[in-house]
Amino acid sequence: MSPPPSSPGARGRATIADVAAEAGVSKATVSRYFNHRERLLSPDIAARVEAAISKLAYVPSPMAQALSHGRSRLIGLVVADITNPYSVAVLRGAEKACQDAGYLVMLFNLGNDRERERAAIDALASYQVDGFILNTLGQGEGQADVHTLHGKPAVLVDRRHAGLAADFVSLDNRGAMHDACTHLRQQGWRRLLYITQPLLGVSSRVERTEAFRALAAAQGTQVHGEVLELAAEQGDEVLDQALADLLRQAPPGERCAVVAGNSVVTLRVAASVSRMGWTFGQELGFVGFDDPEWASLIRPGLSAVAQPTDAIGQCAAQCLLDRIGGLQGPARESLLPGLLVVRGSSLGPGGRAAPG
Amino acid sequence: MSPPPSSPGARGRATIADVAAEAGVSKATVSRYFNHRERLLSPDIAARVEAAISKLAYVPSPMAQALSHGRSRLIGLVVADITNPYSVAVLRGAEKACQDAGYLVMLFNLGNDRERERAAIDALASYQVDGFILNTLGQGEGQADVHTLHGKPAVLVDRRHAGLAADFVSLDNRGAMHDACTHLRQQGWRRLLYITQPLLGVSSRVERTEAFRALAAAQGTQVHGEVLELAAEQGDEVLDQALADLLRQAPPGERCAVVAGNSVVTLRVAASVSRMGWTFGQELGFVGFDDPEWASLIRPGLSAVAQPTDAIGQCAAQCLLDRIGGLQGPARESLLPGLLVVRGSSLGPGGRAAPG
DNA sequence: TTGTATGCGTTATCAA
DNA sequence: TTGATAACGCATACAA
Numbered sequence: 113m114s115p116p117p118s119s120p121g122a123r124g125r126a127t128i129a130d131v132a133a134e135a136g137v138s139k140a141t142v143s144r145y146f147n148h149r150e151r152l153l154s155p156d157i158a159a160r161v162e163a164a165i166s167k168l169a170y171v172p173s174p175m176a177q178a179l180s181h182g183r184s185r186l187i188g189l190v191v192a193d194i195t196n197p198y199s200v201a202v203l204r205g206a207e208k209a210c211q212d213a214g215y216l217v218m219l220f221n222l223g224n225d226r227e228r229e230r231a232a233i234d235a236l237a238s239y240q241v242d243g244f245i246l247n248t249l250g251q252g253e254g255q256a257d258v259h260t261l262h263g264k265p266a267v268l269v270d271r272r273h274a275g276l277a278a279d280f281v282s283l284d285n286r287g288a289m290h291d292a293c294t295h296l297r298q299q300g301w302r303r304l305l306y307i308t309q310p311l312l313g314v315s316s317r318v319e320r321t322e323a324f325r326a327l328a329a330a331q332g333t334q335v336h337g338e339v340l341e342l343a344a345e346q347g348d349e350v351l352d353q354a355l356a357d358l359l360r361q362a363p364p365g366e367r368c369a370v371v372a373g374n375s376v377v378t379l380r381v382a383a384s385v386s387r388m389g390w391t392f393g394q395e396l397g398f399v400g401f402d403d404p405e406w407a408s409l410i411r412p413g414l415s416a417v418a419q420p421t422d423a424i425g426q427c428a429a430q431c432l433l434d435r436i437g438g439l440q441g442p443a444r445e446s447l448l449p450g451l452l453v454v455r456g457s458s459l460g461p462g463g464r465a466a467p468g
Numbered sequence: 469m470s471p472p473p474s475s476p477g478a479r480g481r482a483t484i485a486d487v488a489a490e491a492g493v494s495k496a497t498v499s500r501y502f503n504h505r506e507r508l509l510s511p512d513i514a515a516r517v518e519a520a521i522s523k524l525a526y527v528p529s530p531m532a533q534a535l536s537h538g539r540s541r542l543i544g545l546v547v548a549d550i551t552n553p554y555s556v557a558v559l560r561g562a563e564k565a566c567q568d569a570g571y572l573v574m575l576f577n578l579g580n581d582r583e584r585e586r587a588a589i590d591a592l593a594s595y596q597v598d599g600f601i602l603n604t605l606g607q608g609e610g611q612a613d614v615h616t617l618h619g620k621p622a623v624l625v626d627r628r629h630a631g632l633a634a635d636f637v638s639l640d641n642r643g644a645m646h647d648a649c650t651h652l653r654q655q656g657w658r659r660l661l662y663i664t665q666p667l668l669g670v671s672s673r674v675e676r677t678e679a680f681r682a683l684a685a686a687q688g689t690q691v692h693g694e695v696l697e698l699a700a701e702q703g704d705e706v707l708d709q710a711l712a713d714l715l716r717q718a719p720p721g722e723r724c725a726v727v728a729g730n731s732v733v734t735l736r737v738a739a740s741v742s743r744m745g746w747t748f749g750q751e752l753g754f755v756g757f758d759d760p761e762w763a764s765l766i767r768p769g770l771s772a773v774a775q776p777t778d779a780i781g782q783c784a785a786q787c788l789l790d791r792i793g794g795l796q797g798p799a800r801e802s803l804l805p806g807l808l809v810v811r812g813s814s815l816g817p818g819g820r821a822a823p824g
Numbered sequence: 825t826t827g828t829a830t831g832c833g834t835t836a837t838c839a840a
Numbered sequence: 841t842t843g844a845t846a847a848c849g850c851a852t853a854c855a856a
Contacts, residue, residue: 125618127849138827143851154825175534175596176849179832184531186595189575194560204550207577216591219545219575221563235572239542240531263480382765406762409738483833494843499835508841532833535848 126168135164146172178240187215187432188236188244190229192271194221197375198402198421199247202269205425206245213433215242222248230260237262243432245269246278265435267428272315279435281428281446285316288417288450289323292371292399295415295452297335300460301369301397303362304328305354307340307381308373320373320401336366342377351384359395369397369458375404382410392457399458401450412456420448482524491520502528534596543571543788544592544600546585548627550577553731554758554777555603558625561781562601569789571598578604586616593618599788601625602634621791623784628671635791637784637802641672644773644806645679648727648755651771651808653691656816657725657753659718660684661710663696663737664729676729676757692722698733707740715751725753725814731760738766748813755814757806768812776804 132139137157144153145161153161164170178184187210191199207217218241220232229248236244244266266278296304306324311317321339328337340354358368372378378400385396392398393412400407403418427446488495493513500509501517509517520526534540543566547555563573574597576588585604592600600622622634652660662680667673677695684693696710714724728734734756741752748754749768756763759774783802 128851129849139850140827140829140852141825144826147851152825157826171590171594173535173596173849174594175531175540176832177851178531179529179535179834179848180850180852182832186574194556194563200550200556204577207550207575208579211576216595217575218542219563219573220567221560223564234527238527238530239572240529379761379765382762386765386767404762405735406738406760406765409735409742409762410765411742485833495834496836496843496845497841500842503835510841513842529833532848533835535832535850536834536836538835538848 125173126170128170128172130168131161131164131170134168135160137161182240184240184242185215186239186241187217187429188220188233188239188241189217190220190222190232190236190244190246190248192222192226192248193224194219197404198270198419201419201421202247202425202428205422205427206269206429207425209426209429209433213429215433233260233262237264242436243267245428245432246273246276247271248273265432267432267435269424269428270316277443279428279431279444279446281424281431282316282448283419283424284447284449285319286323287447288401288419288452289320289371290327291450291452292401292417293324293327293335295454296369296371296397296399296458297331299397299458300367301458302335302366303358303368304335304337304371305340305358305368306337306371306373307342307351307354307377309376310341310343317373324371342380348380348384348387351380352387355381355384355388355396367397367460368395369399372398372400375400375402378402378404378407378414378416382414393459397458399452403451403453407453408455410457412459415455415458416453417450418453419450423448481529482526484526484528486524487517487520487526490524491516493517538596540596540598541571542595542597543573543785544576544589544595544597545573546576546578546588546592546600546602546604548578548582548604549580550575553760554626554775557775557777558603558781558784561778561783562625562785563781565782565785565789569785571789589616589618593620598792599623601784601788602629602632603627604629621788623788623791625780625784626672633799635784635787635800635802637780637787638672638804639775639780640803640805641675642679643803644757644775644808645676645727646683647806647808648757648773649680649683649691651810652725652727652753652755652814653687655753655814656723657814658691658722659714659724660691660693660727661696661714661724662693662727662729663698663707663710663733665732666697666699673729680727698736704736704740704743707736708743711737711740711744711752723753723816724751725755728754728756731756731758734758734760734763734770734772738770749815753814755808759807759809763809764811766813768815771811771814772809773806774809775806779804 128139128142131142141157142161145158174185189206191203193199210217218236218239220236222228222232233244241264243264244261246266247269268278268280270282272280308317308321311321324337328335342351362368370381372381385392390396391411392414399415401417403416407414407416484495484498487498497513498517501514530541545562547559549555566573574592574595576592578584578588589600597620599620600617602622603625604627624634624636626638628636664673664677667677680693684691698707718724726737728737741748746752747767755771757773759772763770763772
């Protein structure tokens with residue numbers, strides 16, 4: 113209530129000097145109260161400092177700390193496309209983990225403009241972020257290399273980076289593809305078409321495609337596998353034609369199914385099937401990567417490999433915090449398992465779907 | 469190539485002192501080059517400074533600038549629930565506008581925990597953000613008041629704040645509800661049920677509900693309107709029962725339709741209709757607020773009021789930047805119009821849907 | 825155990 | 841027009 117000595121609150125918040133004056137000690141002592149508490153501070157002094165702090169509602173300025181000590185308690189998060197539900201889901205997990213650890217997240221959305229990746233990292237670095245979480249293309253003009261990170265640790269999410277020896281967190285793409293294809297084969301779908309967005313060197317797309325090809329090859333004559341790269345620019349007729357071809361070229365009695373590389377593809381496939389007047393699980397089997405909220409609304413329910421997006425985000429954040437904490441050693445790799453959710457789209461005629 | 473005088477790059481990036489030494493001028497001169505360029509700097513000195521800057525790839529430290537000058541070029545963005553697609557869509561527009569203006573966004577997700585609103589703002593403020601974009605509940609323990617904002621300007625998105633005289637940007641809820649209800653009535657749907665998430669004092673929900681009630685009342689005997697608040701905790705049977713009741717209680721020949729308050733509700737209604745074995749546009753008419761990407765996949769297409777989320781985000785950011793730029797005056801209010809997208813779900817038996 | 829002095833990178837005030 | 845110098849808020853050697 114009574115105005116403290118050095119007029120805090122006069123222009124903004126109380127500073128360490130205000131607290132020092134209020135407690136009748138030096139600024140260094142107040143600083144020590146926060147940083148080296150028990151080790152070197154006498155109880156009575158500590159009590160006085162504490163009283164002054166709570167009286168003035170003093171909170172240290174992270175900006176000033178960053179300038180002085182070098183640590184900002186800021187995490188830079190670069191995301192290729194915030195429109196992508198996957199990015200958002202990961203973002204959510206990562207942001208929560210950072211928050212819990214006392215870090216704040218600075219966001220930079222590339223809007224799928226790979227040329228801005230470098231600029232994004234530089235901008236974030238200029239704010240002295242303690243580390244990066246990167247979910248980007250990892251290609252193009254301003255490709256990131258070790259030097260780009262300004263000596264700060266980084267963790268890659270979902271997409272590997274050619275010249276970047278950083279920790280990596282992602283879905284176990286190979287395992288997930290295995291689960292999806294095995295399930296389809298067991299349900300009697302013999303002719304598989306994998307549809308993906310254009311690979312463009314994006315590691316997750318490449319890995320899934322390669323896993324699909326490897327699985328089809330390993331099945332020998334039992335399974336016939338093809339791959340279609342479908343670009344956003346390509347009209348719906350391209351997809352419609354591809355699906356029609358798939359069924360037409362199948363030998364009599366060989367049932368056809370589609371595996372979609374992500375929910376963007378799933379959406380287009382669902383629209384196409386609707387246009388053709390087909391029903392999933394009848395003319396065409398289906399399993400998609402990603403499990404969007406509307407998957408169960410499409411009759412008779414779309415089977416999907418659900419990604420543990422929240423866990424991926426939290427794991428990424430934890431990895432990074434470990435590194436910020438000083439953890440040394442070679443780049444680590446965390447591959448989290450997906451969860452196959454079986455619905456009607458992938459069941460054979462006599463099959464039964466799990467509830468939901 | 470040759471090591472500059474004061475060893476830049478030795479420990480991190482070049483500083484203003486390095487540039488000053490390289491150019492043979494004082495730090496103040498270099499600072500002036502950035503802040504008061506043409507006004508008070510001789511051409512030859514400016515040229516020398518410029519050369520040194522590009523040679524050392526010098527970039528001013530925003531942290532140091534913030535400490536000294538008070539401006540951080542940081543925007544604090546508090547969002548109630550980043551899981552909500554609406555929040556993300558707005559976030560996207562806002563982040564882009566901020567980026568274009570040279571601002572970076574610090575993100576804080578409340579995860580629907582209204583008690584953390586205060587903590588969120590404080591945390592952001594401690595980083596000296598220049599302003600806030602708030603999409604929160606605006607209620608609960610740590611309710612925000614003017615003092616909470618630490619003297620920084622703020623803009624409210626989608627949800628008004630009781631004790632906060634800040635600019636406000638949102639969908640024109642009344643207009644959108646008018647469009648939705650008028651369209652339904654014109655198509656012959658006479659018995660309307662508005663389903664919303666629990667109001668909880670959230671202004672957008674309250675406004676839509678009030679608008680619905682007002683419209684129904686204004687229609688007199690032509691339209692019968694009811695409201696259902698559906699909580700996430702309530703089981704599906706509650707919704708199923710409500711829809712069944714709606715139809716059962718309708719006089720013979722009076723067709724029933726649902727208006728959904730947002731895409732969360734839309735999802736549940738679609739699931740319920742699926743469980744009942746109904747078809748939209750037949751047993752039940754439908755228009756929903758928000759136009760999710762899967763709206764056209766639900767047969768025969770879900771009619772919706774699409775929000776201009778991107779514009780809302782950009783408008784919010786621009787409002788805030790205006791204030792940061794010093795704009796005075798009373799709180800402004802920007803109500804952006806929604807776009808009614810008509811699909812099969814709201815058409816009468818003889819109606820024709822717009823393509824898409 | 826505590827206080828003094830200095831640096832972190834920048835801007836602003838005041839002289840020159 | 842340019843240069844010293846003092847903040848900005850904090851942490852840390854170093855001295856006491």
